Amino acid sequence: MDDKAAVLQVHEMCFSYPERPLWAHWSGTVGQGATLVLGGDGSGKTTLLQLLAGDVLVDSGTLTLAGVALHEDTPAYRQQVFWQDPRSSALDALSVQQWWDTLPARYSRWDATALAAHIAGFALQPHLDKALYQLSAGTRRKVLMAAALASGATLTLIDEPVAGLDRASVRYLQQALADAAAQPGRALVVAHYEALDGVPWAQVIELPDEA
Numbered sequence: 001m002d003d004k005a006a007v008l009q010v011h012e013m014c015f016s017y018p019e020r021p022l023w024a025h026w027s028g029t030v031g032q033g034a035t036l037v038l039g040g041d042g043s044g045k046t047t048l049l050q051l052l053a054g055d056v057l058v059d060s061g062t063l064t065l066a067g068v069a070l071h072e073d074t075p076a077y078r079q080q081v082f083w084q085d086p087r088s089s090a091l092d093a094l095s096v097q098q099w100w101d102t103l104p105a106r107y108s109r110w111d112a113t114a115l116a117a118h119i120a121g122f123a124l125q126p127h128l129d130k131a132l133y134q135l136s137a138g139t140r141r142k143v144l145m146a147a148a149l150a151s152g153a154t155l156t157l158i159d160e161p162v163a164g165l166d167r168a169s170v171r172y173l174q175q176a177l178a179d180a181a182a183q184p185g186r187a188l189v190v191a192h193y194e195a196l197d198g199v200p201w202a203q204v205i206e207l208p209d210e211a
């Protein structure tokens with residue numbers, strides 16, 4: 001990819017867990033549009049999203065998002081990222097609406113009109129006053145993805161988007177991802193264990209299976 005078109009540049013990234021090396025001097029770019037991270041169980045998809053988010057720090061190497069280097073200005077880098085681990089319990093006590101209400105102050109390009117469309121598209125209206133811990137895994141994912149898509153964040157990271165989703169929601173997600181990916185200057189990175197049809201992927205990053 002032409003580096004000038006890159007939203008995110010990764011240079012010489014190294015990262016290992018104890019006894020599990022994952023990245024050794026990897027360089028690459030993520031451009032505008034939708035990127036699929038494809039890999040089986042344990043291949044490192046979630047870790048890659050955490051690294052790109054600046055949530056887990058690289059052992060060495062640099063990540064630069066829209067001109068901001070993570071190691072030089074970590075808050076400014078993270079400010080441009082939407083990342084919410086679907087397995088985290090950090091938001092559990094909040095209702096869906098309470099959590100969403102915190103987000104326009106956090107994301108300068110938050111799109112309330114898009115959120116209203118995602119509520120309808122994912123059939124979330126009956127769940128807005130429920131606490132996140134009360135939601136099924138599929139509904140919780142839809143709540144996270146509605147926020148991710150509406151955030152307008154320069155880099156939006158989504159892990160395992162279709163787990164627990166009904167067919168109508170998967171169809172809506174494909175369309176909503178395509179629409180978000182068409183927004184200028186926006187990169188969406190989606191991790192999934194197999195190809196996800198119906199999304200115009202600009203790029204695929206394939207991870208080798210766990211040895």
Ligand SMILES: Nc1ncnc2c1ncn2[C@@H]1O[C@H](COP(=O)(O)OP(=O)(O)OP(=O)(O)O)[C@@H](O)[C@H]1O
Nearest residue numbers: 017018020039040041042043044045046047048210
């Ligand atoms: N905190 C950790 N400490 C040590 N090893 C870890 C840790 N988190 C993940 N791993 C290991 O790193 C590898 C990649 O894990 P990761 O969760 O990133 O993969 P994944 O592709 O998202 O897998 P899955 O789809 O099963 O969640 C796996 O071998 C996993 O066991």
